Structures are given as C-alpha cells and as structure tokens.
Amino acid sequence: MRRTHYCGELRRGHAGARVTLCGWVHRRRDHGGLIFIDLRDREGLIQVVFNPAVDTQTHALAHDLRSEYVIEVSGTVAARPEGTVNPNLPTGEVEVAASALTVLSEAETPPFEVEGEAEVGEALRLKYRYLDLRRPSLQRILRLRHVAAQSIRGFLNARGFIEVETPMLTKSTPEGARDYLVPSRVNPGVFYALPQSPQLFKQILMVAGIDRYYQIARCFRDEDLRADRQPEFTQIDLEMSFVDREDIWSLMEEMLVAVFREASGITVATPCPRMSYAEAMARFGTDKPDTRFGMELADVGPLVRGAGFKVFAQALEQGGEVKGICAPGMAGASRKELDDLTEFAKGFGAKGLAWMKVAAEGIDTPITKFFKPEEASAIVHAMGGKSGDLLLFVADKSPIVAETLGRLRLHLAGKLRLIPEVRYDFLWVTDFPLLEYDEAEKRYTAMHHPFTAAMDEDIPLLESSPLKVRAKAYDIVLNGTEIGGGSIRIHRQDLQERMFERLGIGPEEAKAKFGFLLEALQYGAPPHGGIALGFDRLVAILVGVESIRDVIAFPKTQKAVCPLTDAPSPVTRDQLKELHIKMDL
RNA sequence: GGGGGCGUAGUUCAGCCGGUUAGAACGCUGGCCUGUCAAGCCAGAGGUCGCGGGUUCGAGCCCCGUCGUCCCCGCCA
Numbered sequence: 292m293r294r295t296h297y298c299g300e301l302r303r304g305h306a307g308a309r310v311t312l313c314g315w316v317h318r319r320r321d322h323g324g325l326i327f328i329d330l331r332d333r334e335g336l337i338q339v340v341f342n343p344a345v346d347t348q349t350h351a352l353a354h355d356l357r358s359e360y361v362i363e364v365s366g367t368v369a370a371r372p373e374g375t376v377n378p379n380l381p382t383g384e385v386e387v388a389a390s391a392l393t394v395l396s397e398a399e400t401p402p403f404e405v406e407g408e409a410e411v412g413e414a415l416r417l418k419y420r421y422l423d424l425r426r427p428s429l430q431r432i433l434r435l436r437h438v439a440a441q442s443i444r445g446f447l448n449a450r451g452f453i454e455v456e457t458p459m460l461t462k463s464t465p466e467g468a469r470d471y472l473v474p475s476r477v478n479p480g481v482f483y484a485l486p487q488s489p490q491l492f493k494q495i496l497m498v499a500g501i502d503r504y505y506q507i508a509r510c511f512r513d514e515d516l517r518a519d520r521q522p523e524f525t526q527i528d529l530e531m532s533f534v535d536r537e538d539i540w541s542l543m544e545e546m547l548v549a550v551f552r553e554a555s556g557i558t559v560a561t562p563c564p565r566m567s568y569a570e571a572m573a574r575f576g577t578d579k580p581d582t583r584f585g586m587e588l589a590d591v592g593p594l595v596r597g598a599g600f601k602v603f604a605q606a607l608e609q610g611g612e613v614k615g616i617c618a619p620g621m622a623g624a625s626r627k628e629l630d631d632l633t634e635f636a637k638g639f640g641a642k643g644l645a646w647m648k649v650a651a652e653g654i655d656t657p658i659t660k661f662f663k664p665e666e667a668s669a670i671v672h673a674m675g676g677k678s679g680d681l682l683l684f685v686a687d688k689s690p691i692v693a694e695t696l697g698r699l700r701l702h703l704a705g706k707l708r709l710i711p712e713v714r715y716d717f718l719w720v721t722d723f724p725l726l727e728y729d730e731a732e733k734r735y736t737a738m739h740h741p742f743t744a745a746m747d748e749d750i751p752l753l754e755s756s757p758l759k760v761r762a763k764a765y766d767i768v769l770n771g772t773e774i775g776g777g778s779i780r781i782h783r784q785d786l787q788e789r790m791f792e793r794l795g796i797g798p799e800e801a802k803a804k805f806g807f808l809l810e811a812l813q814y815g816a817p818p819h820g821g822i823a824l825g826f827d828r829l830v831a832i833l834v835g836v837e838s839i840r841d842v843i844a845f846p847k848t849q850k851a852v853c854p855l856t857d858a859p860s861p862v863t864r865d866q867l868k869e870l871h872i873k874m875d876l
Numbered sequence: 877g878g879g880g881g882c883g884u885a886g887u888u889c890a891g892c893c894g895g896u897u898a899g900a901a902c903g904c905u906g907g908c909c910u911g912u913c914a915a916g917c918c919a920g921a922g923g924u925c926g927c928g929g930g931u932u933c934g935a936g937c938c939c940c941g942u943c944g945u946c947c948c949c950g951c952c953a
Contacts, residue, residue, distance in 0.1 A: 324910035338913065358903090375911055383913085400904060403887050406914090411887065414945055467953035487953080514952040515877095638879090638949075740953040794953095838946095849946065 293363055299335020303384045305368040310387060312337065313395070315425065316360045317406055326353045330364060330387075333430055338377070338386040339364050346390045353389070359398035359405060359422075365391040413840070417854040420845055432842055435554055436830045440507055442553040443527055446546050452503040452529065457492035459485055459509070465796075465804055466741055469513035471522070479871040485511035485523075488823060491808055493530040494742065494780055497819040498811045505529035507826060516849045518838040519772070519828055523847075527775075527829075530821030536763055536779060539822055540565075540719055543767060543775070547717065555833050563717035563767070571720050576697025578723070581771025582716045584709045586700050588614045588693070589674040591684065600661035602645070606686035613686040616696050617674045618703045621681035622648040622655075635702060636685060641695040645684040649676045701771065715832075718768045722746070725753075725762040726793070734795040739764040741790055742808075743778040744820075750786075753793055767824070774829050777822025784812040 294313045301310070314332035321327075326341040341353035345366075356362065366389040377383030403411040405425045416423040423429060444454070463470045463484035470484035486492075488510050496504045508528045516522065531538065544561040551557040564582070571580050574587045592613045595603040603613045618624075624632075624646075633644040647656040647667070654667050662670070676682050685695045704710050725745050726735045735757055737743060745753065749760040763779035781787045787809060791801040801809065827839035840846035847853050867874070 318913075320912050320915050322909055322912065322915080323907095325912075326910095327912050327915085329913070336913095340911085342910075344910090372911070375913085377913055380913080400886070404903065412883090412945075415887085464953090468951085490953090512952060515950085517952085518947075520952070737953055743953090848944090850944085 297334035298330050298332045298337040299382060301337050301368055301382050301385055301387070303370060306370045306385060308368045309365070310368055311363060311365045312339070312387065313363045314361070315398075315405075316356050316358055316362060319356055319358070321354065326350065326356075328353065328356060328364075330362070331425075335382060335427075336380055337382045338371075338380075339366065339389050340386050341389050341392070345388050349389055349392045352392045352394075356392075356394070357398065357400070359401055359425075360394055361396035361398070363393040363395055364389050414848065414854055417840075417846065417848065420855045424844065429841075432830070432834050432836070433844060435834055436842055439550050439554040439830055439833060440826070442550045443507070443546060446549045447503075447505045447529065450503070450542070452505045453501055454506055455496055455501065455504050457486070457489040457496075457506065457508065461486050461492075462804075464491075465800075466737065466794075471511045471513050474870040474872055476870055487512050488526060489528050490740065490742065491805070493528060493821060494808065494816075494819065495811050497530055497532045497782075498814065498816045500532075500817075502532045502817075503529075504531075504821075516847070516851060518840075519831070521827070521839060521843060521846055522851050524839070524843075525826040527824040527826050528821070529823075530819055532817040532819045534779075534818075534820055536721070536765060536820065539777060539820055540765070543822060543824075544717075547767075550829075551715070551833070557715060557833075559715060559717065563719055565719040565721055567722040568720055568724065568761075569722065572693050576693035576695070576700065577771075578720055579766065579768045579771055579773045580718065580720075581701065581704075581710070582718055583711050583714050583770055584704050586616050586618070586704055586709065588616055588696050588700070590614050591670050591673060594666065594670050594673060595662075598662050598666055600645075600658055602643070603684075603686045606688075609688070611686065611688045612692045613684060614692050614696055615670075615674055615682050615684040616700050616703075617676050618681040618683060618707065619677070619709075620679050620707070621703070622650060622679045624648075624681055632683065632699070636695050636699060639695040639698055640691040641685045641687055645686070647671065647676075647682040647684075649678055649680045649682065651678045714770070716770055720766045720768055721764075722761045723764040723766070724758060725749070725760040725764075726757045728758060735793055737790075737794060738762065739776065739778050741794055741796075741805075742780045742787070744781045744786075753789065757793060763820070765822075767822070769829075769832060772828060772832065773825075774832070775822055775824035777820065779818070779820035782812065782816040782818045784809055784816075787812055 293311060295311045296305070298312050298314050312330055314330045317329040317331035317336055319326065319328055324343065328339040328341070329336045330339050341350045343350040364387065366387045368385050369388050371384060371386050401422050402419055403415060403422070405422055424433070460473060460483040463472065463482060468487050470487065473483040473485065475481055475483060489506060489508050493504050506528045508526050509523055510526050511523050513522060514520070541562070544563055548559045548561055551559045566580070568578055571578055574580070576588050590612065592607055595613050596607055598604070606613055629646060636644040645658055647654050647670070649671055654671060659667070671682065674682055683699060685692045724738050725743060727738050729736050739762055744763045746761045746763060752760045764776065765778065766773050766776040768774065781790060788798070788801065791805070796804070827842055830842040831839050834842060836842065845853065845855060852858070
C-alpha cells in the first residue's frame with residue numbers, strides 16, 4: 292500500500308507523523324514561493340504545503356500540478372501556524388509539509404469543476420459520471436446508500452431471512468409493464484425477459500419451504516421514465532410464510548426504524564398510522580396521501596344538494612360528488628390565479644372549478660346567487676374556512692373529483708409552503724380494491740397483481756360484484772411517495788385459477804404463462820405474503836434529493852440512454868444473424 | 877403518443893424592440909508573488925449562438941422542422 296493515511300482522517304494528534312498520502316489535486320494555490328494543494332481522497336481534504344525550504348526539488352515539481360492530477364505525497368504532518376487554521380475543514384488544524392511528490396496520473400482539464408458547487412447540466416454530469424461521482428456530495432450519497440443496504444441486510448439476517456438470488460433471465464409475462472427481452476442464441480425465435488420483479492420466484496421459494504426470503508433485487512421495466520422511475524431499479528424484496536398482514540407491517544416498521552436510524556440518524560415513530568384505500572381517497576383524493584399537512588377534502592354534497600346551482604346538482608344526480616378544499620390565506624387570489632387553478636383542474640378531467648373567498652364582511656363568490664346566506668355559511672363552516680381563505684370546489688364523477696382535488700391540494704400546499712421539510716410521515720394504505728375495470732380493453736385487471744389474495748369475506752363477491760372485492764394488499768407511503776407495496780398471496784390453486792378467469796386469462800393461457808406457479812401451488816403451498824420497497828426512492832428521501840438518478844451510480848436519461856456508455860447501441864450483422872433476428876425499422 | 881421548459885465560450889448564465897466587432901463570472905494558459913484555503917495582482921486564449929430550412933436590407937433574437945435534455949400527462953400488474 293502506497294498510502295499510510297487517508298487525507299480526510301488527519302487531525303491534530305497526527306502532528307509530527309511522517310505520512311504518505313494518495314489522491315487527487317482538488318485545488319492549487321501557487322504563491323510562487325509557497326505552493327498549497329488541497330489533496331482529496333474519498334475521506335476528505337487535506338492541505339499540503341510545498342515549501343522550498345523543506346525540499347527545493349519537490350517544490351519545483353509541484354509547480355506543474357494541475358486540477359485532478361493523481362499524486363502521491365510524502366511529508367510530515369504539522370500543526371498549522373497561528374492564525375492559519377481553517378475551521379471549515381475537519382483537517383483544518385493541520386497540514387502536510389511535502390518532502391516528496393510523485394505524479395501518478397496527469398489529468399485533462401475536466402469539462403466541469405469537480406470542486407465547484409455550481410449546478411452543471413445533468414447530461415454532461417452523466418457523460419462524465421466518474422468526475423461527477425468524485426464530488427463529495429455524490430460520494431456521500433453512495434456511501435449512505437451502502438449503509439442503508441447493509442442496515443437492511445443486517446436487520447433481515449437477524450430475523451432469520453435468507454438472501455436468495457433469483458434469475459435475471461426469466462420468462463416474459465403478459466400482465467404489467469413492458470418487458471425487456473433477451474434473445475436466446477441456442478433457442479432461435481424465443482426470448483427471455485428481464486424480471487419486472489422476483490414476484491413468482493419468491494412465491495415459489497415459499498412453496499420450497501424457505502420460509503423467509505429477501506433480496507436486494509434489480510428490476511427492469513420498459514416504460515417511460517420519470518424523476519422517480521428508471522428502466523432498471525432496485526427493490527428490497529421479501530416474502531414470508533405463515534403470516535398475516537400485520538406481521539409484514541410490524542416487521543417493516545421495525546426495519547424502517549433501523550434503516551432510518553443507522554443511515555441518517557432519523558427517528559421513525561411506530562406503529563405507523565394505517566388508513567384504508569377508501570378513506571385515503573375520500574380524505575386526500577389519492578392512494579398515497581401526504582399527511583404532513585392538512586387541507587383535506589371536504590364533502591359538501593349534502594349541503595349543496597338542495598341549492599339552486601345546476602352544476603352541483605347535476606353532478607350529484609348523476610351519482611357524482613361535490614367536494615372542496617380550503618386554501619388558507621388565498622382569498623386574495625387574482626382573476627389570473629383563479630384562471631390558472633381552473634386550467635390546472637381541467638388537466639385532470641374536471642370541467643371547472645368553483646370558488647368562494649371568505650372575508651370578515653362575508654363571502655365573495657360568482658355563485659353567490661345560488662345559495663342562501665345560511666347555506667353558504669354552512670359550507671364555509673363545514674370546510675373550516677376562516678376569514679382570508681379560499682374555498683375551491685369540484686363537482687364531477689367521484690374519481691375525477693378525487694384526482695383533481697388531490698392534485699390541487701398538493702399543488703397549493705407547495706405554493707403556500709405548507710409542507711414541513713424535515714418530517715417523515717409514514718402511512719400504511721390498506722384494503723385496496725382487488726380489481727379495476729379497464730375501459731379500453733373491456734376487462735378487469737388486477738390492481739396490485741394477479742397473485743394477490745382477496746379479503747376472505749369478499750371472495751363470494753368475485754363473480755357478482757368484482758369491483759367491491761377488497762384485496763389483502765397494502766402500500767407503505769412516506770411523505771406522499773409510495774415507497775413500497777405488497778400483499779398476502781393466493782396460495783390455493785383453485786383460487787388462483789378463479790382469479791385468472793376473472794381477469795379474462797383463459798385456462799390455456801394461464802397454463803402457458805403461469806403453469807409453473809399453478810403447478811407449484813398443487814404441491815403444498817404455505818400461506819404467504821410479502822412486500823417490495825423501492826430502494827432508490829427510499830435512499831432519495833433519506834438524502835433529500837428529488838430524483839432517483841441522484842442516488843444511482845450510473846443512471847439513464849429520460850430516453851433510457853446511458854450517456855457514459857452510449858447504450859443502447861447498434862450491434863453487428865453477425866450478432867443479429869447468430870440470434871436469428873431481422874430488423875424491421 | 878401528448879403538453880411544457882431549456883439549448884449562446886470548457887462551465888453557469890446575460891444578451892433590450894430584429895441593427896455595427898456576441899458579453900460577465902468561474903475555469904483554462906502565461907507572468908509576478910513565502911501563509912493561502914473561493915488566494916491575490918497583471919496579461920492572454922477561448923464562440924458552427926444545438927442542427928436544417930424560411931422571413932428580412934439585416935436573425936443569437938421572429939417562423940417552420942429536427943435533435944438533445946429536463947418536468948408533467950398517458951404508460952408504469
């Protein structure tokens with residue numbers, strides 16, 4: 292080993308020690324006589340002084356040092372002279388008086404400053420990711436990610452979980468996201484798929500009697516990207532046998548407590564609150580409520596039913612809802628602001644937005660003539676409106692009301708700065724519907740996935756009123772972000788077949804696509820359930836960044852391209868020929 | 877597939893109503909400088925204004941197209 296210490300670890304106590312350091316030239320301050328270098332390695336910065344009085348030749352060599360040169364420096368650690376201590380640096384009380392210098396690697400001037408704090412375009416950062424990753428902020432994130440992963444492993448290991456790797460080359464499945472396909476050279480014309488998740492394998496591991504499985508698993512989905520969605524991402528995936536939902540919930544709560552404490556020193560209060568899907572939709576208009584602030588949706592249907600306002604009355608007559616939210620202190624909103632909010636609302640399918648401004652002297656609203664004064668004040672009262680508040684209403688079919696007001700709630704809370712920054716609100720959302728109806732395809736689809744068990748008491752409704760069937764499915768939500776979801780699975784073959792039938796997957800197709808699972812369920816499957824947590828999202832929240840790209844070492848752009856490697860890229864004719872693949876572009 | 881933002885020096889940006897030679901800061905190069913740490917001072921280099929077309933006497937600026945990038949909708953069991 293060339294080095295004796297890391298740059299960042301030197302302290303006053305090292306004074307007098309002869310050390311050899313290796314690292315990158317972070318910054319050079321050349322005074323002609325004296326030359327100062329900030330030398331950087333992964334542990335931090337240390338000031339190195341090149342003084343001709345110490346070694347003339349070494350001082351002369353240091354003249355040619357440039358940013359990001361990789362060097363080896365030997366010298367003596369010395370307490371800094373009076374008045375030259377740098378309190379901004381952990382190593383600021385000492386410096387290294389260099390007596391020998393070797394340039395291990397010269398470096399081109401980097402395309403952006405590794406040292407600089409200035410925001411650099413992401414495309415450039417990703418192309419030169421190795422430079423970007425040198426920056427202390429990203430080094431910190433990668434290490435925190437590592438600590439979080441190790442914390443999770445330690446926690447699950449201690450509770451008897453076995454980490455099992457499942458195949459990356461697996462079978463394409465019809466449900467869910469688009470698969471990444473991999474051709475098979477030895478089997479012309481057929482394809483593997485990269486896993487969207489290890490779902491089926493972990494269930495089969497339960498049939499295999501593993502009892503408790505986990506994996507920090509890479510997953511692949513060929514869908515369009517977002518700030519929180521990459522084509523390959525990492526899940527904390529686990530499954531347990533002989534458990535109920537509560538077992539999973541309490542286990543996950545303990546695990547989150549451990550991870551947040553060990554990775555970031557954050558205390559998570561448990562047990563986490565639980566809320567049914569129905570309640571979440573009613574109160575927050577979304578299945579992943581951000582509970583860090585109020586502004587909940589208020590149902591004013593009963594109060595406006597009798598009033599003369601046609602828009603409201605019609606929505607109710609057609610089985611819809613009239614709900615509103617109260618935007619505190621926004622009574623001063625201008626015509627333009629209200630128009631903008633209306634446009635925002637229309638973006639989610641609402642036909643419009645009704646509003647009331649609450650003032651000390653009364654209520655200001657364009658729909659005033661439709662309400663008697665006492666009706667209007669009953670509405671204000673029901674919504675907790677105070678003088679200076681703005682009430683916003685949407686009347687429509689229930690899903691549109693929920694979506695519009697839910698989005699409006701988040702939009703306004705952001706604008707009004709109502710969301711506390713340093714707060715971690717966990718929430719279990721439970722009792723999801725088992726099925727949704729796909730209008731386009733005219734069939735039912737699984738809301739979670741086709742292997743999710745129904746609530747026992749709802750099973751009889753599977754054929755008669757499928758949309759009323761609740762699932763033993765749950766999501767864990769943190770600050771309005773879904774960070775994980777899971778369910779108790781179907782462990783009986785007859786029920787699994789019934790589910791496929793309900794989903795319009797015929798016996799033939801079920802056998803072709805999932806025959807191995809159905810067969811496994813015939814050989815003694817334990818009741819089981821599990822969960823998968825989005826590890827990237829979790830880390831992003833832990834370090835406080837918006838995009839999961841910032842917590843992935845080598846992420847892809849929105850077009851799913853890797854600017855560093857230029858993947859995906861063309862392949863040779865010979866490669867394609869060997870795979871029996873012809874292009875049709 | 878759709879909506880929106882951005883694209884000017886190595887980087888981050890400014891660039892007025894379309895008008896002469898496109899600027900700033902940082903970085904870079906050279907020089908001076910023995911206590912700096914965002915070192916300082918002096919000098920200098922550096923531009924296909926993403927690309928293509930159009931309008932115009934004249935385009936970084938206006939129009940059309942296109943590419944890249946970011947945000948969002950759709951999509952993501």
